[in-house]
Amino acid sequence: MNGFRNFMTGRYGTDQLTVAMLVSGMVFTFIGDAFRLETLTLLTYAIFIGCVFRTMSRNISARRSENQKFMKYFTPVMTWSKSKYNMIRSGRSYKYFKCPNCNQQLRAPRGKGKIAVTCQKCGIKFIQNS
Ligand SMILES: [Zn+2]
Structure with missing residues (x-):
């Protein structure tokens, strides 16, 4: 475990963008598998390699600015879907x-x-x- 911690020292690690890439990669894998779309499967490999690259990256400022750009678009989407979810949930009460x-x-x-x-x-x- 100590070796892993040393290995990760100075590296970027995960953020919201990496998690979003992982989730979309898994969704694409599922779709590509279900419909036998080989191009989509190749795309998911690229996404997963991108995830590993971002997590292992030592260029922390570049990764951080990528994540900020992503959050600029993703935060309004999250706010909108949360308000929709609350409307559906209040339909029960x-x-x-x-x-x-x-x-x-x-x-x-x-x-x-x-x-x-x-x-x-x-x-x-x-x-x-x-
Ligand atoms: Zn009335």
Whole structure:
């Protein structure tokens, strides 16, 4: 273990870009295998070699700036997918329904039994199962 630590001294190691490359490489391997696309399999070799190269690299500033460029584009994607995920997850704790008078989309917490709802748009009151 000490030998490995000495070997890794001064080398860049892993970052978000390397992890993303590994994950996409695995996905490409799976797709290439399933559809027998040899070009895609060759591409995954290039990706994996790139991962090893970046991890072993001693040019830390260059690798760091690559990762910063990657994160500049990847962070908004992550933020967007997290907000989508939260919307889907809140669908379990909220019941969505429409106002019987004006068809306005409304929501209420689930599992509260029959509740009195006042429509925010047209002001009508009605009883709704939650
Ligand atoms: Zn209404």
